[in-house]
Amino acid sequence: MTSTTHHETQIVSDPDVPLVRVTREFDAPREKVFRAHVDPDLFARWNGPAGMETRIDRHDCRTGGSYRYVMTQDGEEYAFNGVFHEVRQDELIVQTFAFEGMPDAVALERLVLEDLGNGRCRLTCTSLVDSFEGRDGFVASGMEVGVNEGYAKLDALLAGS
Template sequence: MSTTTHETRIDVDPDVPLVRITREFDAPPAKVFRAHTDPELVARWLGPRGLEMSIDHYDCRTGGSYRYVHRRGDEEYGFHGSFHEVRPDELIVQTFTFEGEPDGVALEKLVLEDLGDGRTRLTSTSLVDSFAARDAFVASGMEVGVREGYERLDEVLAQG
């Protein structure tokens, strides 16, 4: 089965410490939303290739929370946060904390836009507390994880 990979745009805002990620998918918003909210699907695509993911809990609803760990050999990277607003097929607002930097909390907003013809545009923003934190986030290699993760999401969506 072949999948189409679209460009993943990652932009930094010059005025606020924000990273904006924009990506189109060849799937309707309901499928893209489900891939972000169903823990079994999330574990199949989130993050770069070569990392194993285990989910401690993933309650994607307004007021819910999550925690997961990515592993490669003896290395472990934990992440957690809270879901502040979840609207089916259109919006997820959450916090995001990398446990290696426990004081750094990002406020993330994911918006799904129906482009018609079974296609969706995802726009994700991550707002952090300083330009230094934003620049460190971007310099951390997150770009590789985001791009590979969305390529993996294309594969999950193509499988139905």
């Protein structure tokens, strides 16, 4: 039986700019964590809160590519989309992120993967929105639950691969 370590996820709202920073360590090499973000089949398996399913409509994870996915639960659907502005193998993804229910609230996200050695890595994702109110709404929307439960699913996926 494989044992999975769950690391603490830090979610910090910057006091000076409308930005949220998420930091999380994984007991997996950054190549595997990167692949779990760029491979649509893997992404759908771990993304989002427990109990929700992710359907990928489009996931062209390359510089200039775009994505759209729909999360479903109990007949409800929540769609998200964006554009990949820069993708660097195993280390960086810069993208926009929009919830289609609030199309004017677009975040600019920067995901960086840092190799920690010994088959471990650190993920740091910053999400910049256009106002403090928007940022606070982003955080209040249940983001913390979705991030923590999604990363727990990612831990299990990485331990099994």
